[in-house]
Amino acid sequence: MAKLYASWAHGNVVVAESAPGQPVRQGFGSTFRLPKGQGSWFHAPIPTPVLVEDRRATLGKVMVLFDARGTAALTAVHVFDGPNRVKKYENLSVKGDYAHGISDKNQWNVSRDGIAWGVGVTMFFTAGAVDSEIFFSTIGADFYHNI
Incomplete structure (x- = not known):
């Protein structure tokens, strides 16, 4: 029987690949600034239980x-x-505020067997006609183990 294991990382672990300036890191997450017309990749590691009872x-x-x-x-x-x-x-x-819960707009099914090394989530955000901000509160994943 497959057992569920949920793992989360706090939003203050997110790093920007190329966003200008320093992020504002607070107890409840991280905020990044994006100048109008620009974009950046953001990266977050998720603690990953790659092996449980000898199973990936x-x-x-x-x-x-x-x-956003x-x-x-x-x-x-x-x-x-x-x-x-x-994936x-x-x-x-x-667009909008998804910082306080899960909806169909901020979760993605992966269904990948045999995770071996550790999961990272990489996200690309763009800013439109005005300077904008992206706030991250947390990043998570659901893992299954057939034990």
Whole structure:
């Protein structure tokens, strides 16, 4: 029987690949600024139970709790197992506040067996016609183990 294991990382672990300036890190998450017309990748590690009772994990889904403020929008999500990309979601346009709960706009089914190294979630956000912000409260994943 498959057992569920949920793992979450706090939003203050998110790092920007190229967003200008320093993020504001607070007890409840991280806020990044995006100048108008620009975009950046953001990366977050998720603690990963790769082995339980000698069995590799299955990654069920990933969840990102965020608030895309101003004209910011989430346009892509890539999921990695160590150096290997295992799933990608492109051509998204998710705007608004999803920092306080899970909905169909901030979770993605992965269904990948044999997770070996550790899960990372990479997200691309863009800003529209005005300077905008992205706030991350937490990032999580559901894992399954057939034990």
